[in-house]
Amino acid sequence: MNSSQLLERNARKYPDHEGVISQGKRLSYRELDQLVNKFSHALKHQGVRPGDKVVLFMPNVAEFVIAYFAVQRIGGIIVPINARLTLPEVEYIVQHSDAKAVIAHQMLFGTVENLRADVIRIITGEAAGGWQSFEVLLAAGHEAAIPCHLKEDDESTLLYTSGTTGQPKGVLFSYRNILTVAQMICVEMEVKPESRILLMMPLSHSAPLHLFLMAGVFVGAALVLTPTFTPDLLLYAVEQERTTHFFGAPVAYLLTAVHPRIHEADLSSMKWWVYGGAPLTTKEVQAVKAAFRTDNLVSVYGLTEAGPSGTLLLGNEHETKAGSIGKRAALSTELRIVNDVGEDVAAGEIGEIVLRGEGNMIGYYKNEEATKEVFLGEWLKTGDLARFDEDGYIWIVDRKKDVIITGGINIYPKEIEEVMLQFPGIREVAVVGVPHQEWGETVKAVYAAAELVDVESLKEYLGERLAKFKLPRLYEQVEALPRNSSGKILKQPLRTGGDAS
Numbered sequence: 050m051n052s053s054q055l056l057e058r059n060a061r062k063y064p065d066h067e068g069v070i071s072q073g074k075r076l077s078y079r080e081l082d083q084l085v086n087k088f089s090h091a092l093k094h095q096g097v098r099p100g101d102k103v104v105l106f107m108p109n110v111a112e113f114v115i116a117y118f119a120v121q122r123i124g125g126i127i128v129p130i131n132a133r134l135t136l137p138e139v140e141y142i143v144q145h146s147d148a149k150a151v152i153a154h155q156m157l158f159g160t161v162e163n164l165r166a167d168v169i170r171i172i173t174g175e176a177a178g179g180w181q182s183f184e185v186l187l188a189a190g191h192e193a194a195i196p197c198h199l200k201e202d203d204e205s206t207l208l209y210t211s212g213t214t215g216q217p218k219g220v221l222f223s224y225r226n227i228l229t230v231a232q233m234i235c236v237e238m239e240v241k242p243e244s245r246i247l248l249m250m251p252l253s254h255s256a257p258l259h260l261f262l263m264a265g266v267f268v269g270a271a272l273v274l275t276p277t278f279t280p281d282l283l284l285y286a287v288e289q290e291r292t293t294h295f296f297g298a299p300v301a302y303l304l305t306a307v308h309p310r311i312h313e314a315d316l317s318s319m320k321w322w323v324y325g326g327a328p329l330t331t332k333e334v335q336a337v338k339a340a341f342r343t344d345n346l347v348s349v350y351g352l353t354e355a356g357p358s359g360t361l362l363l364g365n366e367h368e369t370k371a372g373s374i375g376k377r378a379a380l381s382t383e384l385r386i387v388n389d390v391g392e393d394v395a396a397g398e399i400g401e402i403v404l405r406g407e408g409n410m411i412g413y414y415k416n417e418e419a420t421k422e423v424f425l426g427e428w429l430k431t432g433d434l435a436r437f438d439e440d441g442y443i444w445i446v447d448r449k450k451d452v453i454i455t456g457g458i459n460i461y462p463k464e465i466e467e468v469m470l471q472f473p474g475i476r477e478v479a480v481v482g483v484p485h486q487e488w489g490e491t492v493k494a495v496y497a498a499a500e501l502v503d504v505e506s507l508k509e510y511l512g513e514r515l516a517k518f519k520l521p522r523l524y525e526q527v528e529a530l531p532r533n534s535s536g537k538i539l540k541q542p543l544r545t546g547g548d549a550s
Contacts (some may be wrong), residue, residue, distance in 0.1 A: 356408025
């Protein structure tokens, strides 16, 4: 089975069932399949062949879905990239992925108009400057079906990581990887043909694309796409389209929870509110559940390289375990916490989370060394340090690469950051290790706040809540912390010196 065959099956089984709703467009599964056939023929006519990489530079729109399946239908490998990337970032991925073509959306044309690459260039809207029109090519394509005979172990998708420590890596997936995690969501979160999945988070990311879009296609559910996220748009889409499933970053929930219309909005159609990427505190969970009037707020933990797959913290577990990532691995996935030699750690001890399952990637594209480093046999090393509590729940302590070692003692920045975020006025924090001649590293706190923070008061506050050896020795207030295009904090630029005395 492959993705193209899933879509074909839905076109036969649910021909009149809504498949894609986007910006006023409504496509049944039969209409979607017909458009995919036409664009597949157009791509073949342009010279795209089996195994070719095709970059998608689009927000969440119907054209994304059409192009995604059309590329795979002719045996190509799809490379969806973040719509917020800059031209140099796009050019790097186009070159690194060996892309044959780039398909972009007209609202992003200003970014890629001057793309320096010898590739086929297609843009939605009117043709311009060497870019061909998506609509013109689509209209000229044949409607004849194109059979796709790719197997589950064939290459399907190349997703690029966000690159918080350097250039992004290309994560290569097979159809088996993607279908495994899509099935997991269908089972764990009751995705059915009558479900209506709201897709507001970027489809260039593995969770929206592989977990939720593909879960919808797996069963023939309706996909409701919006090109961006705002609290207003979230409430409007739920009410107008009577959606049942939504996945968002924690900030999407926190912003919407304080929207002035949240308490009068009709959210009764929603069955699954899912978040991932970071935990929510007990206080935040209570606020979100009250605002959204739900007991089914679910956390998912995983990473791109795992499909993503990992663990779940279910709605009824949030009352006592908010902040945890759950106590069991998701369907088709196994989880362990191991020490540096790969042995399981005891409850309460800190080790690295490793995952095994058919969702795990094939490997990093053109990077065998990094692929070897990230696998422990069949187990994928996540880089997340965690521990089991007395009830078997898993708590992430920090990223392994972010641990600070000062005088031979391990310090976990996440613990310090969580305390600092409770200090009045501070809105974001990054704690890093900087070189120290005597101790190896010392602790530096970089933070942004609504107004100038009195450092002595902050030191006193932290001193009452943290052991002395954990206290930052350096403090720096900034306007905002540096972030990459996915919104993740970039810690490397913050690891600059300063007098640690």
